[in-house]
Amino acid sequence: MKSYEKDPTLGSKVAQHLKTLGIDNPVNGNIDNNLVQQSIATLLSGLGIPLDDESIAKTPERVSRFFINELFYGLNYANFPKMTFNHNKYGYSEPVIAKNISFKSTCEHHLVTISGEAFVAYIPGNQVVGLSKLNRVVDFFARRPQVQERATLQIFRALQFLLETKDVAVLIKATHHCITMRGVSDHNVENITYQFGGQFSNSEMKRNFLELIKDNQA
Template sequence: MDAVVKKFPDISDERRDERPSRAEAEAAVETLLRWVGEDPTREGLRETPARVVKAYEELFGGYRQEAGDVLGRTFEEISGYDDMVLVRDVDFHSHCEHHMVPIIGKAHVAYVPDSRVLGLSKIARLVDIYGRRLQTQESMTAQIATAIAGMLRPKGIAVMIEAEHMCMSMRGIRSKGSLTVTTSFQGAFAEDAELKGRFFSLTGHRV
């Protein structure tokens, strides 16, 4: 297949310049340990600040990547295929930007191609990039749809996210197991009720 490569603008340069040092980040974790009433010098916590910062590098690795890093390659040889492409049940872990506690869920992403398609793994990687940032579920849903629209220019896009928010399960109302569902429909999915209905059916939902 012939590939089309494009580069999305990198919007993270300013963020990188403003980041504190690793030592400052570890000191902040130590401050929080003291604030909750712990002794950061005791044996079990001596390495905790370094471990937390290392874990945060992975959990928030999405700030070191942009959509164009994974969507920069598309394929034009699709033999006339013009129906829905759906990648469903993409597991992700994110963190609520209001309380910095986990969001755990699944994303379903579909599009109708207009002459070009993405490698299927690229969609899962895109979900991962946006998941590994502080998020609201609404924003994450829109960001995934916007990124695909900007790169692929498909005839239609559908994104659904179902997630449990630990800020509801672990604190506040403590509503364990409650799921939040968000959707974004563009182009053909917004205009064609039958196509939207097929998307709901294939993702195991009723309209």
């Protein structure tokens, strides 16, 4: 897991907000390290891989630790990042845009990698947020079994809730390796999802945002 300060209380509030909106992941909140280890061992055995092999013996333990602490740490809202808010003392009223936020997630259908970039913007009201916190919110919601549409909405609604403003925009471009590695095996396809709120729903503001996030712009 990336090292940063966590805020379980804030995470609980965000979780409740997303549950109320009906867009949280369908999980029961019970993370069982022993059960994960046993399940990985069963999977390996089912594939005919001997667990007594020196190279494999500790794999269930390693994978369980990796899943819980890194790959899927976003399933646990106790890991939600601490947010730093400051008074908007300069009265800044134009968009704040974070481009090219790289992330890795996992397709919940095949448990293979989704990799991509997020583009996030908001218009400050009375407060501004530390810029790195936008990256951390993206990373938190990426670190769970996901579908891209839901991840987009979770990031969007969480930021509206945290920033206390409707003026939020989120766009995600991602490559799904369940497409590149199986079936059609298309290595060039890029999937794009987005959600605009408040002033970003205005055609001109939306157009400006999309222009600014283009490659080699701003």
